[in-house]
Amino acid sequence: MDDSLMMMLSNLLHLHTHLDPATSLLSSSSSSSSAGAGATASSSPASPLSSSSAAAPLLFLTLASLLSLSSPKPSSKASSSKPSKKRKSPPLSPSPDYSISAFRALSTEHIWSLEPPLRDARWRSLYGLSYPVFTTVVEKLRPFIAASNLSLPSDYAVAMVLSRLSHGLSAKTLAARYSLDPFLVSKITNMVTRLLSTKLYPEFIKIPVSRRRLIEATQAFEELTSLPNVCGAIDGSPVKIGRVSSNAYRCRYGYDSIQLQVVADHKKIFWDVCVKAPGSIDDAAHFRDSLLYNRLVSGDIVWDKAINVRGQHVRPYIVGDWCYPLMPFLMTPFNTKGIGSPAQNLFDGMLMKGRSVVVEAIGLLKGRWKILQDLNVGLNHAPQTIVACCVLHNLCQIAREPEPELWRDPDEGGYSPRVLENEKSFYYQGQSIRQGLADDLHHRLSAR
Incomplete structure (x- = not known):
């Protein structure tokens, strides 16, 4: 289970125990079962709670809802015909299929089902270069991006920056388009352009001696x-x-x-x-x-x-x-x-x-x-x-x-x-x- 979810559940359990000690044993049991679920989930901030014991049932329902969210769910296949909806917080250790889902969300079209010439033409319209050149950039930057501990796949980060560079978009515009934080877009742009201008410069810009x-x-x-x-x-x-x-x-x-x-x-x-x-x-x-x-x-x-x-x-x-x-x-x-x-x-x-x-x-x-x-x-x-x-x-x-x-x-x-x-x-x-x-x-x- 994700650390942030565990922390939130623990806090809710402590608060629930404080408001209604009679249910502490049930709360403890629920917490134990949630720790064994082993799946991540996102949650919204809890509503303000009253300090009276009347709030205990509400807390219990909230806790039960969170536990139900934490239960394992079958994952969708990467070959799904519908593009996956973009998530604000990508997983820290993405599956191999995650980047494909991310690109589908960025492109709004089924690029991966197109023939190579059509795919590359569409890729250029989105990122300024063809898919083979894109993969070259990603592979050369991947070790440096991985070392930065960025909680975003390398290909996803490079695609985001190339989209901005090729279309001239501001960080705010790109963030609104892809439901991201403008600060995150700026941070990733600065990191990728710095890597391009320092790590790849000596390899691709050379005096002909x-x-x-x-x-x-x-x-x-x-x-x-x-x-x-x-x-x-x-x-x-x-x-x-x-x-x-x-x-x-x-x-x-x-x-x-x-x-x-x-x-x-x-x-x-x-x-x-x-x-x-x-x-x-x-x-x-x-x-x-x-x-x-x-x-x-x-x-x-x-x-x-x-x-x-x-x-x-x-x-x-x-x-x-x-x-x-x-x-x-x-x-x-x-x-x-x-x-x-x-x-x-x-x-x-x-x-x-x-x-x-x-x-x-x-x-x-x-x-x-x-x-x-x-x-x-x-x-x-x-x-x-x-x-x-x-x-x-x-x-x-x-x-x-x-x-x-x-x-x-x-x-x-x-x-x-x-x-x-x-x-x-x-x-x-x-x-x-x-x-x-x-x-x-x-x-x-x-x-x-």
Whole structure:
């Protein structure tokens, strides 16, 4: 019998004995039989009782009702055709069939009786990804969720959070929909997004340092842009949040936000994610404050695939728009108005074509995980929620999930950043490499 029920029965017995000592023996016998029942049951709070002996029959009836509730009942099979009604307090040690019942209650349809293609389509509409990808997430998070002593099955907890992330629901809305406590929904959301952003991040968001990945990425970008040795594209995007008292979060588009910076490869898979700045910080400052920048400047990241272009030693590099600083490892356009030489204008057009990959990746991210269109979590939990969605985005891209309609951020604005004193040598080296790439590109395409 559940401990809470035993405690309540014990209290009722003591109270009943105090009000009517004549029935103490009967009460003791009833308590003994209830302890042997061995089944759990939920009960509602007892009504206020009078201190007079006239309340004894009422207490006895209440006790009898509770004992009848505690008697074993035949369990329903998991293959029941009707979805089971959601319980507010799931059992601490759920049976293997409990998760199926929970999903039926969440989905409101008989998902498990559908063919795999239809099942996966329905699953995506509920949780943002197919059932096989969902099970991958659950299996990887299960040990950590189990260690948290959460009185909820791992698959149920993950489904609840994915439902919130994919539909952009608030904790209050989700709680009302599934008859849960909003605090519990927030607690589970914070736990699952924290696990995604810390435990799964190193596995699914990796800088391409292996030669195989570099060759695959550079070849794909060269097919797209005709530029050699491009290994990724970088861009920033403001993630809208609730109103904050500090003006530091007000972005150039007029709403409060947190800055997201990502680098994507040719498959629109993120290989670096940074969420460190409020919305008022520009892309260049956010990049300079990132771990990626520090590792590139210090030489910690070594890309072993250098080529020679018109006398320039060109290692793999990423491409970005004019809001980023020009570096040997980060190529930016010559100008924004097309007033350069034919070679420079051609280079700018091809570079921006490569940059479009990361723009589409961000559009997919916000289109698939709609909570990022208007983030409704606490400010302290906002960064981990954003990173968690990036991890889930990569899982979907790796599994080749169908791509949703792209979310469109406002048109890019801003100016070229000033060159910092400690970056001058990088800037001049970047200038030489960029001009060499532009001249080589113009020569190759003109000769065709």
